[in-house]
Amino acid sequence: MNIGEVSERAGLPAKTIRYYEDIGLVRPLRSDNGYRAFRDSDIHKLAFLGRARTFGFSIEDCRTLLDLYEDETRESAQVKAVAQEHLAAVDEKIAQLKSMRETLAHLVDACQGDHRPDCPILKDLAKDP
Amino acid sequence: MNIGEVSERAGLPAKTIRYYEDIGLVRPLRSDNGYRAFRDSDIHKLAFLGRARTFGFSIEDCRTLLDLYEDETRESAQVKAVAQEHLAAVDEKIAQLKSMRETLAHLVDACQGDHRPDCPILKDLAKDP
DNA sequence: CTTGAGCTTCCAGCAACTGGAAGCCCTATA
DNA sequence: TATAGGGCTTCCAGTTGCTGGAAGCTCAAG
Structure with a gap:
């Protein structure tokens, strides 16, 4: 074929x-x-x-x-090991994204989104830590 | 510097x-x-x-x-637009990962993980659709 | 016999770096 | 003053998993 x-x-x-x-x-x-x-x-x-x-x-x-x-x-254990490791990686990725998402959502929420330049998002990005 | x-x-x-x-x-x-x-x-x-x-x-x-x-x-609206779009992308990614995670978790759960070759994970991967 | 679709290979590029080699530059110490 | 080291420079290659495109061969239909 x-x-x-x-x-x-x-x-x-x-x-x-x-x-x-x-x-x-x-x-x-x-x-x-x-x-x-x-x-x-x-x-x-x-x-x-x-x-x-x-x-x-x-x-x-x-x-x-x-x-x-x-x-x-x-042995099915070998397969399971691979899958489990991947599952753990996926879980970690999800956790990471979720935490990112929360911060981001707060910032978006705090931003007026109008014609004025003042913006908490930029303020946060520019802050020291 | x-x-x-x-x-x-x-x-x-x-x-x-x-x-x-x-x-x-x-x-x-x-x-x-x-x-x-x-x-x-x-x-x-x-x-x-x-x-x-x-x-x-x-x-x-x-x-x-x-x-x-x-x-x-x-205008803060410009910043907000960028952030909002990104937030949407992050949300989509999270949803995608979550759904993947669920399927994966079920399979891992169903697998005995012993010395025998029989494995539902492989079975699922090999199935037709 | 030509046209067009389907197949071949090879090269380049995407994102966002990271590693490594070869070679300056600067300072400190023997 | 010679030299050893660490920091700096550039450039090239590799990472992951494809994807696009060019040039050219093959095949079936009309």
């Missing part, structure tokens, strides 16, 4: 698929004309990758997860 | 300060020996930038905010 169809089926841009090949996440065969020839297993992998990426896993995590997926002798 | 001291005072790595000069956010003078010579106003700007960055504003937003800060004829 050519890259165009694979792109549709896996829900990934062709560019991305080529990139994934570049970095060794998939290894499609080649037809005589030089076109990439994807097997069903490649499409499966690509869909897996696409889904893992929507969960926010890094490419390296995806590589690990894919390896585990293909490894019959894996 | 040399970059080392400025770095400490503004709380930004020297590398970052040089980068900010590169992209035109600050324009320190130069001493005869070629060293950057920062004025108080430069340090102020850098601190402003550092703080704006901790709020998650993009470099381009920072540039705008800095321009507004220096413009006596600004």
